[in-house]
Amino acid sequence: MQSKCKAFRASILHLLGDPENDLDSEKIEYWEDGLLLIVEGYVKSVGPAEVLLKTLPEGCEVIEYPNQLIIPGMIDTHVHYPQIDMIAAYGEQLLTWLESYTFPTEKQFSDKAHAADVAQFFLSELLRNGTTTALVFGTVHPESVDAFFEEAERLDLRMIAGKVLMDRNCPEYLQDTPEQGYEDSKTLIEKWHGKGRLSYAVTPRFAPTSTPEQLAKAGQLLSEYPDVYMHTHVAENKDEVAWVESLFPESRSYLDVYQQHELLRPRSVLAHCLHLDDDDKKCMSDTGSAAAFCPSSNLFLGSGLFDVADFKEKGVRIGMGSDVGAGTSFNMLRNSSDAYKVTQLSGGKLSAFQALYLATLSGAKALYLDDKIGNFEQGKEADFVVLNYDSTPLIKRRLKAATTLHDKLFALMMLGDDRSISATYIKGEQAKF
Template sequence: MSSPAKAYRASILHSLGDPAVVGIEQSYEYFEDGILLVEDGRVVKVGHAADLLDKLKGIEIVEYHDALITPGFIDTHIHYPQTGMIASYGEQLLDWLNTYTFPTEQQFADKAHAADVAGIFLKELLRNGTTTALVFGSVHKQSVDAFFEASEALNLRMIAGKVLMDRNAPDYLTDTAESGYADSKELIKRWHGKGRLHYAVTPRFAPTSTPDQLELAGKLYHEFPDLYMHTHLSENLKEIDWVKALFPERTGYLDVYDHYKLIGARSVFAHGVHLCDDECKRLGETGSAVAFCPTSNLFLGSGLFNLNKLEQHGVRVGLGTDVGAGTSFSQLQSLNEAYKVMQLQGNKLDPFKSLYLATLGSANALYLDDKIGNFASGKDADFIVLDYKATPLIDYRMQQAKSLEEKLFALTILGDDRAVKETFAAGQSVHRRD
């Protein structure tokens, strides 16, 4: 269905490349008074208002004052069934799964419950300016149906999959190698490539899948074009020891996934906090990606993510909230914590690198940078309007800012859902702050 051209006027900022590769000054494009022209759900053009206004005769122009338009944020790792257990107290990873996660996910056997939570989850993402996410469902195939139905209704670009888990979990949450394969294949045929939806083969993590299940997951990953693979890797030291005990014949955690042909393009490994150089090298040479989830890693005491080390090995890195272990749906808050993680390791996270991680960098990690992540002509018109007056403190801080860099950094430290004035998906407003 076509939609008429429409223009949006405000300050506009988007990433052009990775600052670590092209340098800070070449990594972004900024228009103090800019125009974003959108038609049929796609970007037509972005530029200075002075250069474009005369060419917009008869086109509606929506103006935002004291605001910054950026591409929509992209979340490369999040669990929608865990929405209701965010901010659960006091455990590290393995105990946290047993105490909170598994009982919560049991409820998703009920399709109506899954649909209710999917609606709440998507509303939270959009309130926080996230327009694309790589999403865990539960072990129940109806949880994925509910999520995709809600995403399709909003015409969102989303990636999700049914969890595969046939051991080391409660009986009420396990499938079998064969049923997990069959259910996933059914969901792939129903949803993968439908509208803006994509499917991810989703073994929870190596300890909860038997070798038979991992083998079938690897088969499935290569059976259909452009599928994703989404799982966890080296988040917690006790988890790593457990993997070694379960797979003594393998040389390490990543080698388990490698053996079962689960690494490569569009494979995304969440966390990767405790990776050795050889594992980083292997991830880089296979085109795999790692999701940096700072709020979760700090909240569960998992450790500090070494962004520089992964990038030195050419690993694609995206930004993830990891809700519900993560503490906020906001990618601004993820960047707040990412800055601190880097500081604790004696490194800096430049504001323009932060913008890249939350937008074009995460799109690159998901092999979607030809479709989303910046305002290149022809890309999906997924964008957000950030409010420089969102709170009294942000307003006051912006009055003191002497540069775009200062403003951007202040937004990542002080901003949250309140800073998101409006969110657009494929050119349509899908959230407007009251």
């Protein structure tokens, strides 16, 4: 059978590694007139159009996007799909915000039909915003995970999700038990992990809502299924940190609670990481755990500033997270804009290339998926996004004054949003949203 072949012609940009803030880094690969060749949903080659057009197989379809930029699909390393309907909720910091808005919203996900409706909308929003892979919180209800994975499987997406574990310090209607959480999670792992492009994440919400017994059962799941993920929150808010200290007085730090329960390892992703010390960061590096940097959420809830340079210096893997619904946008261009502002407030710099790295290849490394996604190396899954330089009158006018690729990309990140996404492709097929 003849291979299904498509070639996409546009400006093309991807990264081979961390460019730091070097605007001329050899890790940056860019073709003003480029061609991305896809065969059977995987990258066959990428390079200058004038060279590759001469090598195309007979009958290969060529799709052109003039004055547009193709980048790898963007990766969201921390997001809550059940929180869509309470995004942009006014006036609270973390703990009160959970009680006032989050828990009542999540109660509805015991209804599979409601969960399915939200999952469909959520995944459509991700794709409309150019996000092709995400690490996703469900709710305590197994129905929430089944609904999410059913829709993700239908769309052939590379997604990771899990059922929340909570057995204390939350409304009774959202509580499970250590044993029930373990059994529900085990059933979901057996059903979904490794099915198509789907993976499971053991998901204790955060240390305050799980007893030591439940955290131990989460660790047991990770031992029994060593290739699943662990997804939780850590050190987002100073009041939260103090609460954890009172609940776990035997632990050296908030992060140490997870380490003591054997939850830190490769494929463990911890959201926020705002109030950690150097020993915590060394522990994350040593265990291969990753931090999800959630700038929009951190600004919205007034939680603190994440220091990208410090985590990188200490060897911690980093991905970008929208953290909807505390975050206020699914769009990774808008989250990159917030990341730049957070870094400025921290006294640092974040180039557009480094922001793109965080939203693509660095996110793939954080999820240990960089052998499959994150750039256009041969053999990787062909998930990618087409960015439109003319998406708004302001962007179009601003880019007339841009003299370099970095100028153009930086302006697009600062000013762009969902209107800047011309198309999202999943394994070489255009997604409908």
